[in-house]
Amino acid sequence: MKHEDFKVIGKSIPPSESFNKVTGQFKYVGDMQAELYGKILRSPHPHARIKRIDTTKVEKFSGVESVLTHKDVPPRKLPRRDQRGCYILEDHLRFVGDEVAAVAAKTRAIAEEALDLFEVEYEILPAVFDPEEAAKPEAPQLYAGGNVYGPQFDLMVERGLNKPVILEWGNIEKGFKEADVVIEDKVEVKPQVHSPLEPHVCIASWRGDELILWTATQSPYEVRMSIAHALGMPEGKVRVIYGAIGGGFGSKYVGRYQAIAALLSKKAGGKSTKIVLTREEDLCHASRAGAKIRLKIGAKRNGVITAIHLRAFFNLGGYGNVIGGCARFVEESPSLTYKYRNARFEGWDVHTNYFTSQPYRTIALPALAFAVEQVIDQIAEELDMDPVEFRLKNLPESNDMMPVKPHKNPIYPRGRLDAYPAKQIMKEVREKIGWERFKGHQQPVAVEGPKRRGIGVAASQGWGGFCVGGFINETVILNNDGSVHILSGHTDLGTGSNTTLRQIAAEALGITIEDVTIATGDTILGHFDITGARGSRSLTTAGHLILIAIEEAKRKICKMAAPFLKANPKDIEVSGKKAYVRGNEENAVPLTKLLTSTVKCAVGGDPRDWILTKGAMWPLVSPGKKTRNPIVLATEVEVDVETGEVKPVKIVTGNSPGRMINPMIVRGMYIGAAVMTLGMALWEEFNYDPMNSVYEHASLADYKVPRALDVPTVENVIVEEVVERPLDVGPPYGARGAGEFSSAGVVAAIANAIYNATGARVRQSPMTAEKVLEAIKLGRPKKK
Amino acid sequence: MEAVNKKWIHIVVNSQKHEIEVRPNELLVDVLRERLRLTGTKVGCEAGDCGACTVLIKGKPTLSCLTLAIECQGKEILTIEGLGDISTGLHPLQRAFVEHYALQCGFCTPAMIVTAKALLDRNSNPSEDEVREAINGVICRCTGYMQIVEAILAAAKEMRETVHEA
Numbered sequence: 001m002k003h004e005d006f007k008v009i010g011k012s013i014p015p016s017e018s019f020n021k022v023t024g025q026f027k028y029v030g031d032m033q034a035e036l037y038g039k040i041l042r043s044p045h046p047h048a049r050i051k052r053i054d055t056t057k058v059e060k061f062s063g064v065e066s067v068l069t070h071k072d073v074p075p076r077k078l079p080r081r082d083q084r085g086c087y088i089l090e091d092h093l094r095f096v097g098d099e100v101a102a103v104a105a106k107t108r109a110i111a112e113e114a115l116d117l118f119e120v121e122y123e124i125l126p127a128v129f130d131p132e133e134a135a136k137p138e139a140p141q142l143y144a145g146g147n148v149y150g151p152q153f154d155l156m157v158e159r160g161l162n163k164p165v166i167l168e169w170g171n172i173e174k175g176f177k178e179a180d181v182v183i184e185d186k187v188e189v190k191p192q193v194h195s196p197l198e199p200h201v202c203i204a205s206w207r208g209d210e211l212i213l214w215t216a217t218q219s220p221y222e223v224r225m226s227i228a229h230a231l232g233m234p235e236g237k238v239r240v241i242y243g244a245i246g247g248g249f250g251s252k253y254v255g256r257y258q259a260i261a262a263l264l265s266k267k268a269g270g271k272s273t274k275i276v277l278t279r280e281e282d283l284c285h286a287s288r289a290g291a292k293i294r295l296k297i298g299a300k301r302n303g304v305i306t307a308i309h310l311r312a313f314f315n316l317g318g319y320g321n322v323i324g325g326c327a328r329f330v331e332e333s334p335s336l337t338y339k340y341r342n343a344r345f346e347g348w349d350v351h352t353n354y355f356t357s358q359p360y361r362t363i364a365l366p367a368l369a370f371a372v373e374q375v376i377d378q379i380a381e382e383l384d385m386d387p388v389e390f391r392l393k394n395l396p397e398s399n400d401m402m403p404v405k406p407h408k409n410p411i412y413p414r415g416r417l418d419a420y421p422a423k424q425i426m427k428e429v430r431e432k433i434g435w436e437r438f439k440g441h442q443q444p445v446a447v448e449g450p451k452r453r454g455i456g457v458a459a460s461q462g463w464g465g466f467c468v469g470g471f472i473n474e475t476v477i478l479n480n481d482g483s484v485h486i487l488s489g490h491t492d493l494g495t496g497s498n499t500t501l502r503q504i505a506a507e508a509l510g511i512t513i514e515d516v517t518i519a520t521g522d523t524i525l526g527h528f529d530i531t532g533a534r535g536s537r538s539l540t541t542a543g544h545l546i547l548i549a550i551e552e553a554k555r556k557i558c559k560m561a562a563p564f565l566k567a568n569p570k571d572i573e574v575s576g577k578k579a580y581v582r583g584n585e586e587n588a589v590p591l592t593k594l595l596t597s598t599v600k601c602a603v604g605g606d607p608r609d610w611i612l613t614k615g616a617m618w619p620l621v622s623p624g625k626k627t628r629n630p631i632v633l634a635t636e637v638e639v640d641v642e643t644g645e646v647k648p649v650k651i652v653t654g655n656s657p658g659r660m661i662n663p664m665i666v667r668g669m670y671i672g673a674a675v676m677t678l679g680m681a682l683w684e685e686f687n688y689d690p691m692n693s694v695y696e697h698a699s700l701a702d703y704k705v706p707r708a709l710d711v712p713t714v715e716n717v718i719v720e721e722v723v724e725r726p727l728d729v730g731p732p733y734g735a736r737g738a739g740e741f742s743s744a745g746v747v748a749a750i751a752n753a754i755y756n757a758t759g760a761r762v763r764q765s766p767m768t769a770e771k772v773l774e775a776i777k778l779g780r781p782k783k784k
Numbered sequence: 785m786e787a788v789n790k791k792w793i794h795i796v797v798n799s800q801k802h803e804i805e806v807r808p809n810e811l812l813v814d815v816l817r818e819r820l821r822l823t824g825t826k827v828g829c830e831a832g833d834c835g836a837c838t839v840l841i842k843g844k845p846t847l848s849c850l851t852l853a854i855e856c857q858g859k860e861i862l863t864i865e866g867l868g869d870i871s872t873g874l875h876p877l878q879r880a881f882v883e884h885y886a887l888q889c890g891f892c893t894p895a896m897i898v899t900a901k902a903l904l905d906r907n908s909n910p911s912e913d914e915v916r917e918a919i920n921g922v923i924c925r926c927t928g929y930m931q932i933v934e935a936i937l938a939a940a941k942e943m944r945e946t947v948h949e950a
Contacts, residue, residue, distance in 0.1 A: 198826070475827070667931075
């Protein structure tokens with residue numbers, strides 16, 4: 001079907017909640033008042049044990065209503081998905097800022113003052129901060145079973161196996177032997193902090209034995225499940241209300257602070273207790289996993305890649321929250337950027353005494369691309385090939401067989417790529433960045449005094465957003481006036497998923513978007529979603545299930561309409577609030593005549609999905625087919641070779657959203673993710689100073705996220721490619737997830753552009769002026 | 785002890801007069817959010833770095849998390865709630881932000897809009913660079929700023945045309 005055949009999808013409809021946001025009426029959790037204010041005492045040491053903790057003075061302090069230490073918490077862990085669970089509080093402290101104790105008081109000022117009254121004696125333990133060092137057996141141990149955590153394939157199952165995650169096929173030794181050029185390199189990616197503008201926040205209160213928790217979270221049912229488990233309560237007794245979220249990006253999952261607020265409130269007789277992290281606490285709450293990556297790629301003289309060997313150490317921090325750094329390499333993610341004939345990807349998730357790592361607009365994709373794409377450029381240079389041409393030679397395309405059956409999992413077969421226009425995207429990006437100006441690998445496109453301009457390109461690949469069905473529940477309720485009410489388990493982070501889902505439902509039923517309302521934001525709806533807003537999957541997975549429910553509702557109506565229309569149900573169409581025999585719309589029966597009540601259809605896939613697929617999140621979209629996101633990024637930078645300062649001049653994102661449901665939102669996602677990763681590329685440095693046990697960048701004055709003047713024009717190449725399927729098969733209307741995927745190649749494309757401008761390779765992100773200048777001083781490599 | 789130093793101040797917030805007794809160390813943002821329940825103004829960092837708490841004092845963008853309420857004696861303050869609402873009609877900037885998808889999570893939006901209003905009040909035809917300079921103090925972590933800049937330029941154009949027609 002073409003764009004013009006659709007009435008609601010393909011249109012740039014603004015999210016309706018935007019009206020409340022521009023008037024200041026949208027209520028975030030922090031806008032609500034509570035009876036008590038909670039504060040958390042945090043560890044001043046990176047690795048320590050609490051020898052003694054005395055709360056006498058805190059408890060006597062006027063205005064304090066409850067106090068919590070590790071002695072007061074249940075001996076049950078907060079399970080966090082795919083990661084080591086942690087107790088709500090523990091006597092073993094694993095990073096500067098780790099939770100030691102907590103207090104709730106009548107005012108924030110009293111709670112803050114009370115923190116100084118805890119008397120704590122620590123036993124200081126040796127600490128380790130580098131993931132590669134921490135993986136060695138002689139390193140200080142954060143956990144009895146060792147610092148390496150993995151491999152993890154099962155949900156909520158702990159297996160500290162001390163082994164890497166491996167994804168491999170072919171024979172790399174043979175592949176490297178066949179190569180005419182082999183390049184080895186090593187890069188490091190420093191942790192990037194999500195820093196959503198709204199700090200982490202929650203308000204807990206008790207109504208009898210029911211916990212009510214207002215919180216800004218991307219994964220409300222995970223919060224419910226974890227807190228219920230840790231407190232030994234039935235899940236239904238934990239109600240999580242999560243309607244408004246001021247940015248998440250992978251940082252707002254379940255955290256200890258929510259469970260701490262719940263226990264503080266309980267000890268204070270159920271009084272509502274609010275915890276808002278300060279900006280400093282928030283910046284040390286979670287980061288994108290730092291990584292050290294060693295890489296070797298071989299290619300033939302004709303430009304065909306023969307083998308890749310990647311070995312990465314990811315910094316999980318003290319705890320790690322959700323599928324670590326290598327994340328099982330998010331199934332076959334890194335394997336797909338190019339057609340690697342022989343490959344070995346080896347990833348180590350390692351605990352260190354840094355704060356926790358969490359996913360961050362994808363998991364490891366920016367880090368992997370930073371490593372791979374710099375080496376790809378080096379090979380192209382060695383072979384005297386144009387970087388874009390080299391990539392075009394190796395990119396996969398639609399219907400190519402994916403190389404690997406992940407983890408030899410029988411439930412998770414190999415598949416062919418569904419609608420994968422990587423080459424077309426690459427060609428269009430090449431045009432938009434003005435690649436005809438490329439004169440050679442170390443030849444800037446323009447020089448003006450000390451300022452040199454360079455252009456760079458990078459490719460990557462992401463999952464398609466379409467994933468396990470069983471873990472989102474969706475109910476479609478068709479009212480007798482033909483309008484629709486949807487109960488949904490998905491979470492809208494501000495990414496417009498409420499709007500795009502309403503568009504899909506309206507299109508499928510031939511009604512307007514105003515006719516569709518969607519209810520989410522409260523676990524009392526019981527519409528389970530284990531992963532929450534993660535993996536760019538809200539639109540595709542929830543949308544798929546909503547369409548299944550709509551098709552079922554239509555079938556029910558067709559049956560009811562058959563006697564009215566004197567026709568076979570199979571010949572009846574339901575659209576535009578009426579039922580009619582196909583081709584005979586004039587003699588339709590309106591739903592108001594047909595129904596006196598509602599038609600309800602509830603859908604949730606196989607509730608065993610996760611067990612059956614052993615955690616494989618990205619299944620087939622139709623027999624033998626998988627959907628993936630091809631990604632290309634190009635940048636132009638201006639480097640001042642005297643100061644090392646890099647000014648981004650232009651970014652071009654290249655993606656395929658399948659079919660765009662809402663072009664304005666899709667564009668917003670691509671620009672937003674690209675700019676966020678631009679910060680990772682150039683400015684967002686978050687260092688820990690082990691001499692003084694402090695984070696050097698724990699404020700938004702020191703931690704430099706992109707501001708309006710830092711950001712260049714971002715242009716988008718958006719290539720739609722759709723495989724037509726029945727409505728209830730595969731991603732809805734052929735749409736693909738968009739939220740994360742322009743993030744993947746920015747850091748790499750900037751590195752390659754810097755090289756083009758200066759001949760200097762910067763092997764550590766962020767590529768601050770200092771590091772760029774150092775790389776320039778090291779001198780450019782000799783051109784063979 | 786606190787009560788001893790409390791002082792009565794008169795402020796005009798969104799054209800409404802308020803007489804409030806404040807502590808000498810009480811911040812304007814707390815008076816707005818907690819006393820007047822005008823929660824459209826946000827708190828992002830409490831240190832003047834993120835800009836989310838920006839309001840207009842006598843038409844000038846001001847960080848309400850760094851401003852003592854007591855300093856606002858007699859002053860006119862505009863918050864997002866004073867700009868327009870769904871029932872009385874949206875300000876062109878508010879409309880443009882909606883139409884251009886210039887917001888995602890929405891947490892910086894009130895600050896962005898009042899900051900843009902101050903710009904357009906003194907410069908009805910700003911360049912893209914002038915818009916970026918004006919909003920440089922407000923962090924948006926979602927949008928990458930492009931659609932915000934587009935919305936502000938579109939609102940400026942609409943406002944110029946409306947004035948012209950009038």
